[in-house]
Amino acid sequence: xxxxxxxxxxxxxxxxxxxxxxxxxxxxxxxxxxxxxxxxxxxxxxxxxxxxxxxxxxxxxxxxxxxxxxxxxxxxxxxxxxxxxxxxxxxxxxxxxxxxxxxxxxxxxxxxxxxxxxxxxxxxxxxxxxxxxxxxxxxxxxxxxxxxxxxxxxxxxxxxxxxxxxxxxxxxxxxxxxxxxxxxxxxxxxxxxxxxxxxxxxxxxxxxxxxxxxxxxxxxxxxxxxxxxxxxxxxxxxxxxxxxxxxxxxxxxxxxxxxxxxxxxxxxxxxxxxxxxxxxxxxxxxxxxxxxxxxxxxxxxxxxxxxxxxxxxxxxxxxxxxxxxxxxxxxxxxxxxxxxxxxxxxxxxxxxxxxxxxxxxxxxxxxxxxxxxxxxxxxxxxxxxxxxxxxxxxxxxxxxxxxxxxxxxxxxxxxxxxxxxxxxxxxx
Numbered sequence: 001x002x003x004x005x006x007x008x009x010x011x012x013x014x015x016x017x018x019x020x021x022x023x024x025x026x027x028x029x030x031x032x033x034x035x036x037x038x039x040x041x042x043x044x045x046x047x048x049x050x051x052x053x054x055x056x057x058x059x060x061x062x063x064x065x066x067x068x069x070x071x072x073x074x075x076x077x078x079x080x081x082x083x084x085x086x087x088x089x090x091x092x093x094x095x096x097x098x099x100x101x102x103x104x105x106x107x108x109x110x111x112x113x114x115x116x117x118x119x120x121x122x123x124x125x126x127x128x129x130x131x132x133x134x135x136x137x138x139x140x141x142x143x144x145x146x147x148x149x150x151x152x153x154x155x156x157x158x159x160x161x162x163x164x165x166x167x168x169x170x171x172x173x174x175x176x177x178x179x180x181x182x183x184x185x186x187x188x189x190x191x192x193x194x195x196x197x198x199x200x201x202x203x204x205x206x207x208x209x210x211x212x213x214x215x216x217x218x219x220x221x222x223x224x225x226x227x228x229x230x231x232x233x234x235x236x237x238x239x240x241x242x243x244x245x246x247x248x249x250x251x252x253x254x255x256x257x258x259x260x261x262x263x264x265x266x267x268x269x270x271x272x273x274x275x276x277x278x279x280x281x282x283x284x285x286x287x288x289x290x291x292x293x294x295x296x297x298x299x300x301x302x303x304x305x306x307x308x309x310x311x312x313x314x315x316x317x318x319x320x321x322x323x324x325x326x327x328x329x330x331x332x333x334x335x336x337x338x339x340x341x342x343x344x345x346x347x348x349x350x351x352x353x354x355x356x357x358x359x360x361x362x363x364x365x366x367x368x369x370x371x372x373x374x375x376x377x378x379x380x381x382x383x384x385x386x387x388x389x390x391x392x393x394x395x396x397x398x399x400x401x402x403x404x405x406x407x408x409x410x411x412x413x414x415x416x417x418x419x420x421x422x423x424x425x426x427x428x
Contacts, residue, residue, distance in 0.1 A: 003047040004035045028397040029381040034388075039066035041407040044393055052393035053412050055357075057403040059395075060209075060241050061267035063322070063355075064312060065407025071270040071311045078307035086298050091306035098313050099268070099278065102248045105258045108284035111276050111301040115240035115265030116144025118275035119203070121295045122261045123148055125277070126201035126234045128293035129286050136191055136202045136233075138182040140369025140399075142210035143203060143238050151177040182208050182368045183216060185223040192231045201261075202228055203236040206251030209401045210241075211372040212358035213351045221257040228260075234283075240265035240275070241401070244316055246354045247323055254354065270308030322406055326355035329413055330404045333357055336417040344424040355404040359383070372399060383423055390419035 011018035019025045019033065026033040034046040042065055044054045054066070064071070078091075096109040112118050123135060123146075135148065143149040151162035151174045164174045178195070180187040182204075192199055202224055208214040228235040237259035239250045244267050246254040252262065261279045268274055278284070288294045316322055334352035337359060341348040347363035360366050361379035380398040387394055394402065 005032050007035045007047065008032050023395070023397050023400070026396045028377070029384045031385060031388075031396070033396070034393075041065045041067070042405060042409065042412050050391075052388070052391050053408070053416055054393045055402040055404070055416075056393060056395055056400075057405050058266070058271045060245060060401070060403050061265070061269070061271040062403070062407075063245055063267065063326070063405055064315060065405045068270075068312075068315075068407075070315060071308050074307045074311035075270075075272075075304055078304045081303065083304060084299060084302055089301065089303050089306065091303055091310060092301040095268070095306050095310050095313065098310065098317065099264075099276070102244070102313065102317055103262065103278065104249045104252045105280070106262060106278035107281040109276050109278045110284065110287055110295070111274065111306075112295075112297055113273055113299050113302075114144070114275045115238075115263065116146055116275075117297070118240070118263040118265065118277045119143045119149065119236075119238055120146035122236050122263050122277040123201065123203065124295065125279075125283065125286060125293050126236060126261060128291075129283055130200040130232070130234065132198055132200035132233070134176045134178055134195055134198045135200055136178045136180055136188060138204055138208070138369075139179050140182060140211035140214070140372060141203075141205045141208050141238070143205075144240075147173045148177050150174075151179065181370070182211075182214060183220050184368065185220060185227065188224065188227055192227065192233075197232075199231060199233045201234040201236050203238055205238050205241065206255060206257075207242050207246070207353045207356060208369075209356055209358075211369045211399045212360055212366065212375070213353055213356045213401045214366055214368065214372060215351065215353040216255065217367060221251075221255050225257055225259075234260040236261045236263065238263050240267075241356070242354075243267055244313065245356075245403075248316060248320060268309045268313065269305040270312040272302075272305040272308045274302065274305040274309060323354075325406060326404045326408075329408055329410075330355045330357050332410075333402075333404065333413050333416065336413070337420050340417065340421045340424045343421070344428045346424045346428055348424070357402040357404070358400070360398070379427060382427060386423040386426060387419055390422065392416055392419050 017025045037047045147169045150166040150169050152165040162174045162177045178191045243250040243264040264276045286293045334350050334357050337350045349360040351358050361376040362374045366372050
């Protein structure tokens with residue numbers, strides 16, 4: 001028994017499922033999870049000393065690679081002054097000013113502690129500002145584990161309120177969450193038509209990165225903007241994945257579409273626990289203590305997280321070549337994976353947007369969750385196991401993204417593609 005197996009047996013006695021977040025249990029791939037001991041650059045090591053090229057990157061925020069010296073030094077310096085004050089600090093102001101400079105259309109920022117909290121708060125703001133209760137989300141998009149977001153479509157995806165997708169979520173909460181189909185503007189309009197004057201907002205991942213990687217079709221985001229304007233609803237971009245990763249200004253800059261509220265996650269803390277929601281001055285002044293929409297948090301704007309975030313965002317702001325670099329590497333990786341699939345006769349679709357990549361084990365185009373759901377999950381599980389054995393660390397579930405960082409080298413990409421070719425041959 002290796003140390004990861006021993007630790008997992010211990011963990012199952014004291015942690016539900018042996019983990020603190022369900023995907024870490026490796027159930028989707030039928031394996032024992034790897035327990036990680038350290039990370040540096042593009043690599044992670046497990047407790048048994050195995051080294052992997054990491055394409056999870058802490059689920060996205062490690063855009064500069066793990067343990068980047070600028071971020072590490074900023075954290076070490078901040079820690080010397082204390083871990084938490086529960087009071088305002090200069091760094092909160094500085095990082096908000098920097099975010100406003102980098103992201104189109106935002107004028108005020110409210111810091112929170114996670115992407116889930118950012119989305120939960122953004123939804124409350126949208127409801128408070130519009131005086132409406134219903135919200136529209138998209139099948140297959142993930143926005144954290146708050147009650148309003150743990151909802152699946154009713155019997156008709158475009159005709160009814162949803163049903164809870166988790167025990168403990170009240171049915172009365174779920175009924176106000178309506179579910180449309182990603183990349184299907186007609187399904188959105190039908191919901192507005194069915195509930196006239198009742199929809200507060202539409203929330204969307206601009207790139208759906210929790211069903212693999214599914215990009216918006218041409219005109220989809222623009223269409224959402226138009227519908228929201230016509231219907232008096234707000235448009236929320238959940239940029240926990242895409243924010244500061246697709247571009248300095250996130251998806252709004254990348255796609256040229258403006259949202260009313262934007263949510264961010266751990267990338268603005270250099271990977272530390274942090275989140276934020278942002279919008280116009282008029283909208284954000286609806287939040288307490290300025291306005292009637294209440295939201296608070298003792299650890300919001302934590303000084304150590306703010307130091308890490310400032311270091312990372314300052315680097316991204318002054319080194320725009322980062323985005324060209326990681327997109328180029330992702331292009332090379334995705335093209336190589338497509339070529340490997342073609343050479344081995346595999347029925348595999350490779351999706352890519354910017355530095356986000358995902359394989360689907362289906363021959364069909366993947367433009368929505370129903371398309372993604374056609375992927376052969378057992379094939380993905382085999383793919384994951386074989387790639388892990390070859391030193392490539394991927395997400396232990398089909399419906400996740402691969403993340404490319406500055407730290408990944410050309411040699412890392414080539415090594416990964418060789419592993420892909422060997423694995424695809426074995427799976428053929």
